[in-house]
Amino acid sequence: EVQLVESGGGLVQPGGSLRLSCIVSGFTFSSYEMNWVRQAPGKGLEWVSYISSRGTTIYYADSVKGRFTISRDNAKNSLYLQMNSLRAEDTAVYYCARSYGDYESALGYWGQGTLVTVSS
Amino acid sequence: QSVLTQPPSASGTPGQRVTISCSGSSSNIGSNYVYWYQQLPGTAPKLLIYSNNQRPSGVPDRFSGSKSGTSASLAISGLRSEDEADYYCSTWDDSLSGPGVFGGGTKLTVL
Numbered sequence: 001e002v003q004l005v006e007s008g009g010g011l012v013q014p015g016g017s018l019r020l021s022c023i024v025s026g027f028t029f030s031s032y033e034m035n036w037v038r039q040a041p042g043k044g045l046e047w048v049s050y051i052s053s054r055g056t057t058i059y060y061a062d063s064v065k066g067r068f069t070i071s072r073d074n075a076k077n078s079l080y081l082q083m084n085s086l087r088a089e090d091t092a093v094y095y096c097a098r099s100y101g102d103y104e105s106a107l108g109y110w111g112q113g114t115l116v117t118v119s120s
Numbered sequence: 121q122s123v124l125t126q127p128p129s130a131s132g133t134p135g136q137r138v139t140i141s142c143s144g145s146s147s148n149i150g151s152n153y154v155y156w157y158q159q160l161p162g163t164a165p166k167l168l169i170y171s172n173n174q175r176p177s178g179v180p181d182r183f184s185g186s187k188s189g190t191s192a193s194l195a196i197s198g199l200r201s202e203d204e205a206d207y208y209c210s211t212w213d214d215s216l217s218g219p220g221v222f223g224g225g226t227k228l229t230v231l
Contacts, residue, residue, distance in 0.1 A: 035219065037165075044122070044206075044208065044222060044223075044224050044225040045157070045159075045165065045208050045210075045222040045225070046222065047210070047218070047219045047220045047221060047222060048219070049219060050219035050220070059217070059218050059219040060218055060219070061218045061219065062216075062217075062218055065218070095164055095165070100167055100170055100176060103153075103170050103171060105152070105153060105155065105210075105211070105212055105220055106153075106155050106167055106170035106171070107155070107157070107165070107167060107210075108167045108170075108176060110164035110165055110166070111164065112164060113164055
């Protein structure tokens with residue numbers, strides 16, 4: 001069974017940092033593209049970042065470019081999102097998501113999400 | 121403001137057929153596959169349609185997707201109360217340097 005479990009969320013002050021983790025199981029992690037998607041309270045989905053299976057291709061939404069860093073450790077079946085210079089508008093539930101088969105743009109599997117709250 | 125435009129709400133009665141539209145441009149829907157997601161209250165999104173009109177295993181054939189030019193649609197036939205959820209379209213945008221984009225979402229109410 002495919003499982004994705006996020007952790008690392010919490011309350012942080014504006015300007016602070018946080019590192020999210022997503023530990024996966026049930027599939028060969030190194031074979032799949034991974035993504036971070038967030039959802040602000042009561043709002044829609046925002047695709048935050050994408051990383052290819054070997055980490056050679058990375059994309060960021062303009063809203064987080066220069067502040068967030070996506071990475072992966074295929075040996076540890078883990079995906080990360082380092083978030084720096086956090087702002088109030090970064091408050092959201094952050095989901096990690098895996099591509100669906102060979103369809104790298106289809107987010108076929110999602111974690112349960114971890115809540116990040118940026119507030120003083 | 122998303123580059124993909126969806127109606128904020130839609131509604132229907134049990135058994136009805138409803139459609140949700142997603143409007144984009146030549147740089148996104150016009151040149152890329154469209155995906156649809158269903159998000160039930162308090163849960164993570166679920167892939168409903170990929171590659172414009174394909175259903176992942178386990179998704180009922182009551183759900184169907186289509187694309188024409190720079191617009192796409194999700195149709196739900198035989199509407200059920202458990203279909204009440206938020207629905208999002210998604211695709212890539214060749215004019216942006218980031219990852220994919222989502223529509224603003226459509227809240228479907230089953231009356």
